[in-house]
Amino acid sequence: MLSIKNNLFKANSDDSIKKGEAILGGAVIGAGVGAVGGAIYGYNQAQNEIQKVPIESVTLTYKEPMYETKEIGKIPKDQYVRTWFGWYSSNVDFTPSDPVYEKVPVKDANGNVVYKEVTKTFTDHGKPIVNYYTQQVKEPVFQGYSQRVITDYDYDCYYHEHYDGTMHEHCKEEVRGYWVRFYPKVDYKIIDTYQVPTVKFEHGVDVAGKVMTGMAIGAGLGAVLGGVIGAVVHSISQMEKSKNENNK
16 A cells, blocks of 8 residues: 555655646747747837837038049959969969959049038938047058969879778879968048037837847746646646547
């Protein structure tokens, strides 16, 4: 009799542990899903409130530098050579022939940067708050070129039968030639600065706060619902298990 009671107690204890694990697992999953759903709900709620805020506009006029694309220098052409006898190999043509193009600030006769007037209208929900930040005018300065030599290998492979009858591949590596690549070296010199406006609209809606609140509520509800579902699924599983054992 004592043995039967011990077995029943152990069975009930194991079932309680498994049920607790099922509830915990369901709660964790539910909390995660609920948090995501709550965050989306909170964000949408914030956007709905923002849409109710009156729309305002602000028109600003400022100046931007004018640019033109110009050739600032030349570099040698990329080329392929069969042999390479050193840095100044006669097989490589180092004559600068490929033009290098860059966007260059337009200057007047006195060397000053030429500006154009820009007018933009900013529109959104809320009160416009205008700030300005400093932008640099940079002029590209050609500093010659760098080069890179890339070895082009050829592989001659054949199969050889070993004494045990297995086939093994053997490859011989040979240099076929070299790719010589040239790259322009360009520095950028700051020659002027100008002011660019940035506009932020204050709508008074705490988007982050609503998202966090939605996440917290969603996680809580999701954890409860997930725990309940986990318990129900576990109970159904146990009922099916008992039914199958009784039918044996």
